[in-house]
Amino acid sequence: MLRRGLGNDTGSESVGLAVLFPVVLLLILSAVQGGLWWHAHAVASQAAQAGVDAGRPVGATNTTATQVAHSFATRAGSGVLTAPEVQAAVTAENVQVTVSGTAPRLLPIPGLDIEVSATARAVKERFTVPLAAGGNS
Template sequence: MRTSHLRRALRRRRLRGDCGSGSVEFAVLATVVLALILTALQVGLYFHARKVAQSAARQGVEAGRRFGSGSGDAVTQAQAFLARYGGSVRTPSVSAAGSTDQEIRITVRGSVATLVPGLSLDVVQHADAPVERWTTP
């Protein structure tokens, strides 16, 4: 009888030693899972902003390469696209630097909205194409 009482006491002591370890394990695991979720969201925001900037540059190039248009029309069209759809690109700037009489080049720069304070991600996308023009044989 004495042995079973001793065994029960030892078992209770062993179980009491693990008391609260589940909470600590959950806290550590929750932190890791939350970091992974925030990282996945931030990567999604970055690639979305990149795609919007690329689309704005392409819209600008398509407007600027038409016959009779110029680089000013291209910049205006890219800025209009960013005004409509560019919420994920913060402080965007559009430039036609590098354009020539034969080729139009539009560059869109901006920063990406971030979830982490102090993190700064920039996006730079460009598109170029030949300008439509009349030629004689």
């Protein structure tokens, strides 16, 4: 009598969960992957800003800005921003630093490299001469 009450649906819940579990797992890993990309982008952005801050003073060079940005990216981005590359352009008027790299992948999908790039710009500091008191400009 007990067999008649079970019917033909025995095990259907297990099969349904087995089909649904990979989809749920993929959604969770996608959310974590997005968080890793966001963190890598934040590190690249802060490294670019650190490079700009180092390149703004009078007498600062491309080398100074590049070294500071690369140092920041390797220290703060250890494990999050892989293979950081820095490009700096310091002119008499402006400073621009671009930091790029890749975020780590959770799913080993061939050809899926998650590129991260951030650029910071600022005006170069310079000496100015004050206007004469009470004079016309």
